[in-house]
Each structure stands twice: as structure tokens, then as C-alpha cells.
Amino acid sequence: MLVKKSKLAISLVMAFALGGCGGGGSSATVEKTAAVKPKPVAAKPDPVKKTTIALTGKVIDGYVSGATVWLDINGDGSLNEESEPSVVSTESGDYSFNFTQEQALCVPYSTMYVDVPVGAMDEDLGEVTEAYQMSFPPSIEVLTGEDIRNISPLTTVIWEQLSLQLQKSGNNNLSCDALKENIELLANLQSEITNVMQNLVAHYNLSTEQIYSDFIANNDSEAYDRAQAIVKGLKAAYKYKQELDAQFPDAEEVRAVIYQDTAKDDEYGFENAWYRDKVIFAGAEFFYEQVKLQNTDALDKIDFILTQLQSIDTPWGEESLNGKLRIRDDVYINADRTYRCSSIEKVSFENSNVLYSVDNTSPSVNFPTADECVSSNLDTPFERGFSISYTESGAFYQTDFAFREENADFQTLSNWVNVKDKAADLDTQDLVTVLAAMPYKFDDETSIDASFWRKYKTTDNVRISKTIEGQWVRDTRREDGTMLHECSDNGADWTACN
Template sequence: MFFKKSQLAISLAFTLGLVGCGGDDKASVAEPVAESVVVNADPVKVDPVEVNTISLTGKVIDGYVSGAIVWLDIDGNGIFDEQTEPSVVSEESGNYSFNFTEEQALCVPYSTMYVDVPVGAIDEDLGEVTQAYQMSFPPSIEALTDEDIRNISPLTTVIWEQLSLQLQKSGNNNLSCDALRENIELLANLQSEITNVMQNLVAHYNLSTEQIYSDFIATNDSEAYDRAQAIVKGLKAAYKFKQELDAQFPDAEEVRAVIYQDTAKDAEYGFENAWYRDKVIFAGTEFFHEQVKLKNTDELDKIDFILTQLQSIDTPWGEESLNGKLRVRDDVYINVDRTYRCSSIENVSFEKSNVRYSVDNTSPSVNFPTADECVSTNLDIPFERGFSISYTESGSFYQTDFAFREENADFQTLSDWVNVKDKAADLDTQDLVTVLAAMPYKFDDETSIDASFWRKYKTTDNVRIIKTIEGQWFRETRREDGTTLYECGENGVDWGPCE
């Protein structure tokens, strides 16, 4: 969302096609060029050639911040490239101004804008900045015009933090300008996520969308200002912590650190005005996620309680021609009495004749006094087992998930396929194919199987239909504007609003 300098927004029609969005900031300001041509030996001056530019102005706000670097992340990797990504420095009252070339302007709607606030920058409310931090403004998916204003603040930063988390979950993080412009489906997904995140943030902070994007200092909005001041404490602590993680994991594909307050978590865990920290690391075949409660506002670098730890490792498994993969995940969760429970989940999957087959085994939970002591039991006697089959047919993608516990008849099915880490040479994948293929996994199959849970999915273009063991039907329709229509039913034919 942009704020306009006038009530009438003038749309800019881009007709350049799919051109690249590179170009450094030096190229964003047109320099007149005088050329001479010779006609009948007499030099004739030609008028200077000017490059059309599109301006964008705004403010960097914590208090107003001058001396901060504002830059556009065109390639979507979160790292400032001075050679290819335009930048400016904020001035008095936090003002900044870009003059983008038309090519660069094409990328503004699809790129995150970052603000690097260095030590020595000036916060007009608090004085000289003594701890570096970063703020951001998310992609808008709206064409840039000369009337647009972008105020970048802790509030807009929270939008991007939440949005990037949702994109990471869907596997669509680190999207470049070109990737978004050329993929309508990704654009629709992004627009939907923006809508969802904004709805959640409006409810969470009890601030309107206009308040979140506004210059809350100029409007004397003390409520938004106070929220921003609290948020920036987390931004500064998270920036410092992420730098430490980057040094610790230099080869990681992605490192994420977020420090924040959350009333819902306070209610869940029984805390009051607590600070929480999420740490996420993707490093090759390994994934690590940790959520902790921090000591207090003045000790945002010290852990009070570990709340959750999830760690998984992917390794090739079985026949290489079947693209076999084994994922083992160890989970640790805090209990109400501040002890910890831990469990393990293994998933082995492979593909044959364009069908993906997988088996899940979950160990029973085991309790320990501390998170460090928490060690999962082995998977020889799992608490729950799951079978999953997915495939594409007639332009639709299908997936069916079954789950079984000890009281279910099929709990002992494929009993050798448990604790499979060292069994690849001993297990015949054809046995698993035969068993799973005989299950009622087709979307329209009569499913009278003794399972603790099953769910079937059918996705066609922008519509996904889900039906469950309880006899419930759900339909999710992704609309052209990027929003999603949610409907419910009992037979897959008649649909109405969901309760």
C-alpha cells in the first residue's frame, strides 16, 4: 500500500515488456548528453537526450532518521549489491527521494525496500544511533507512480517479517523481481499473503492499515508511535543476533532472526508482556528452528526459557533412480510445568511411475526436566504412522494422507518400514508400492478405511478441494485479485460460507 501526494492517483502504464531490472543508483538520475552531427561540414547542436525517470519519496521513521541507507532489493536475496541495486541516503526529517529509470521502476512493486540504519545515524527523537539495525517495506504489487510515498518504519518492517515467514513456509521466499513479474501464480500467492498478514497485524496491534503505513510522527499518533518504539527494540536486538548467526553459519542458504512481543503467546504460555525470539537456519540438508522466551526488555540477548526446538536432516535413501529421501526430525516442546517433551519423526519417500509414496513414523513423547536432556526414544515402536500418496492426473494435483494409531487395523501394515535409517538395502520398495496402491487413495474412492485420520486434496489451477474423514468438504478459490474465497460443504457439490 502507498500513500498518494494527491487524492487522484495517476496510473503509469508500462509497455516495456519483460526487461531486466538491474542498474545501479548512479544510472537512476538522468544526465543530459549533448551530441554533435556534421551536416554539410557545419556542426549542428542536437538537444540533450533525457532519460525518463519516475520519482519515489518517503521518510525513514523511528523518530525521523537521517543518515540511513535506503535500497531496493531487486534480486530478492536480502543483501545490498551496490553495483546493481539503487540506493539513497535519508536526510533531515528522515526524507529520502529516488529517481528510478523506467526499468528500475518496473521492479519497485515486486521488491522489498530496506533501510540500513548504521551507528552514527541520527534519530531526531533519541539522538545518535549507537546500535545498528534494519527496517523494511514489503513489495506492494502496485505499479509505481510519481504520486507515491513510502514511509519506512518499524511497523512496515513487521509486515515484511511476517510476510517473508509465510513465503518461506510455502517455499516461495527470496523471490526476485523478474521471478515475480513472470509468474502470475506467484504474484497471486504473494498478494494473498499480503492481505492475510495485514489482517492479522491490524487485529494484533489494534492499529488500522492507514496507521501502519502512515507518518505517525506528523499525525501525532501516539499509539502507533509507542508500538513502533517497542518494535524497534526487537529490531535492534535481532539485527545484532543475526550478525552473530551469519558469522557462525557462513555457508547457510538462509539465516533468520526475529525478536518480538506476542500477546497470544503470552496467553498460551502464561507470561506477561514477554519478548520472544525465533531462530531459523537452512544449511544444505539441515534445518533448525528455535523459539525462546527472552529474559526481559533490558536483556534481549539472554534466554529465559526454550519453548520449541525443531531440527531435521535430509539424506538420500534407497535406490537413486527412485529419488529416495529420508528426513529425520527431532522435536522439543516445553510443558505447562516447564519440563520438556521430545519426540522424533522419520519420513521416507520415493517416486515411481510419477507417483510419490511416503511413510511417516512418529515416536512416543518422552518427558525430561530440561531441554538439554531431552532425547527422543527410538522409532521401533511408533506412536503414530502415516502413509501418503501424491500424483498429477488430467491437469490436477492430488494428495492423500492417512494416519494410524495402535487401535487401528493398519497400524501394523508394513511393520518392517519402521526405524528405516539403515534398512535401505533390506527393504523392497515394491512392497510399499503394492500396499499403498491398494489403499483407497484416489480422490473419488469410497474411503471406509480404519484410520485415525485421513484427508484428500485435489488442486486444479486456482481451486483446491479438501475432504476429510469427518465428512467435511472445503473449497479454496484463489481469485484474480489474489484473495482467497473459502467455502464449506457436505457433498462436494453444494457450497456455502464456512462457520
């Protein structure tokens, strides 16, 4: 959220700010004298585009000088000094950018990080002895030259929460270009961001304005105290991530986040608990773990494992059809502190520019501990899904069907289960024939015995979806990058969604 110099500009649109924290970047080493005379490190200016657009703000824990502030344009969580602008904060935590026009176009869609190294100066606490990282979420609002970004532990928490949701849905490493051009992704982000902001406001009992403000200048002791508590998690997460980086040196991405969350407290029956999320992308493998930590003074010790997800992608079947197989094993804690686990397999391939996929989910099985949790095989799935996606006349279409045992098509393609070692035995043309006969076209009459279905149609700036319940949603990306969210019960008469 941006603060105009004349006044604080908080809008409903800005409730869907994105953010960044905890990912991949390494803090620069700053000499103790750097806090007095920082030497900015900036991307080389474009000699053709001489016009620049300013952005100023403060780095706040107390006010922090000697910290590196940078814009993550490519979304990889690491500072690229050749292509991403950076400066160093000075006295009173002040920093200032002069972006080229090209860079300014990416500011609304890029996370701004702050690497606070050992040796930086916190005007309240003195010299920093433990490195950590803070961030400010993208604003989805055009940069005007009158904007101010105060980067603090409070703004950092927005990204911590949101990034976890993005990673679990496979939308990690969002670059400026990928985000501003992807209408479907922007639409999906809307509900996630709204939920995150509501959760943070409820948990910390702070308004949206307090979260984005300079709480030191405002003498806001409540926001200041919250920020100091959050920094404990930031420092613990930074230290844990360094351990993970050493453990997984070849991983494309490693993230670690330590935080508090009212919604999780309610879900699991805890009070003011600390949670830690670990995410690792290493080649074809993905691992996600969420745990409850013991307490504020033991943020390196696990109390309970809450969730573990682990998947691997491998080629499958005919190479010419780009066949792929993903198998994911899930472990979740139960209310009685036992664990349930299940497996999901998804096989997909392309034929005549159409992507077909089948996924099977095994029944859940309960075990006393997470370590003992082993999924049952997929010979008798709990749920089966078919998906077809394609491009036609400049629009992207996708249809998803889900079937359970009570549905007539649950046994359709019954040999396409537990497919890991069946590539030589299964004929992809059989699957094409069956799926192509389903009412997958967006305008097809969809009278099919399914437990659920959903259809999408996406053009350059509009995504429309409809479901088995007769619910229609239309998301439109406006010229300024913000989203218009509308609902309908017939696809013709649209009103603002609740």
C-alpha cells in the first residue's frame, strides 16, 4: 500500500496488495561506517530513458540505517545487481529510489525487500547483531512519484501469509511480467489477499492504516509492540533458512517463514502459537511442511507437525505427447493429534494442442504419528478427476470434472489408476476418445453425473468461470491493473460479488 505525501491513501483496491518476504535473497555485508555514509548500489540507468520516477520511504523496526532496499523484478527472491535497482537506507531509516520508466512500470507488480545485515544500526536497539529480512508487498497501483513506502515487520507479514498460499497453489516465483499479464492469476489472488488482510487485522488488532504507516512518527505504541514481536519470527526464520540453504545447496528455491496466525489458532485449538512453514523446490521434487513451534523462546523446536506435502514429477508414456506423472503424498494432523495420510497421482499429456489429464486420490488412512503415516495404494480411489484445457480463437479454456463412487462415471477409464508402472500398457488414444466425448466445451450443455465440475474461459483481460451449482464469476483486469469481481446466476446479468 502506498502512502501519498499529502495524506495516507488506503483504498479497497489496495486491500489486495501482494508482498514478499523470506525468499532466497542474501543480505549484503555492510561495514559499520555504512550506517553513516551508505553507498547505494543501483542498476545501471537506461541511457535512452532519462525520465525517472521517485519513490521514498523508511525502513522501520526502530528506524534502521545501513540496510539494502531492493526491488525483486524477476520474482526469484534474490538481488540481481545488474538488473534490479537497490539503495541503502540512511539516517532515520530513509531511502529513496529514482526509477527509470521501465522499472517504474514493474513497481506495482514487484516485491520490495530489505536485507538488514549484522552491523546495520537500529536507532532504538543499537547495532544489529542478527541479520534478517523485511519486505513490502506490490501495490497493484501505478507509481506516481508522490508515493511513500514504509517497510516494517508489519508489511512483511502480509507477504509471509500470502506467499504460502501462492506456493501451495504452484504460483511461486512471480515475476513482474508474469503477474501483470496473467488475468487468471490476478483473479485468484484477490480472495487470498483479502483473507490475509482480514486475518492480520483480526490477529494483531491493528487497522490496515496502522499496518502501512510510520508507527514511530505516529507514536503508535501498539503497532510498535506488534512489530517487535514479529521481528523475533523474522530473525528465527532467517537463521533457519540459512541452515536449509546449506542442507539443500542445489534447490531452485528454499523458503522458511515463522509467524503467528489467529485462523490457525482457531483451527487447531492453540492460543497465540508460533508456526513455521518450510518450502523446498529441488528439480522435479517439491516439499512443504507446516509445524507448530514450542513457544516464543523456543522458535527452533517443533511441538507438532501439522502438514507435510511431498511430490515428484517424472516423464510418463509417449515422449512425443509430453507425458508427465506427478505423485504427491499428503500428511495432516487430526483433532485428536493422530495423523491421516493420502496420495494423489496425476498423469497428463498433450494431443493436437489439447492438454488431457486424469488424477486419482486415495482414501485417507489414520496413524498414531506423522512418521508412521503411509498412504494406501490408489487401486481403489476415493475421488477421480478429468481435466481438459485448450486454446481457441485467442481464448484459453479449461474444464475440470470430479467423480466419486456414487457417480456413474466414477468407473470410466477404470484401468487408469495406480498408473506409475502402466505406461506401456495404457493406450493414450483410449483416454482421448473418452475425454473428448465429455461436454467439456465452455458452452456445452453439462448434464453429467459428477460430484463437481467447473469451466473457465480466459481472454487477455477477462476470466469467466461457471460451476455445477450454477454460479458464474467474471474477473476483469482494468487498465490500472486492479480487478473488477462480478457474479451472476445466468452468465448474462452481472452484479458486484459479495
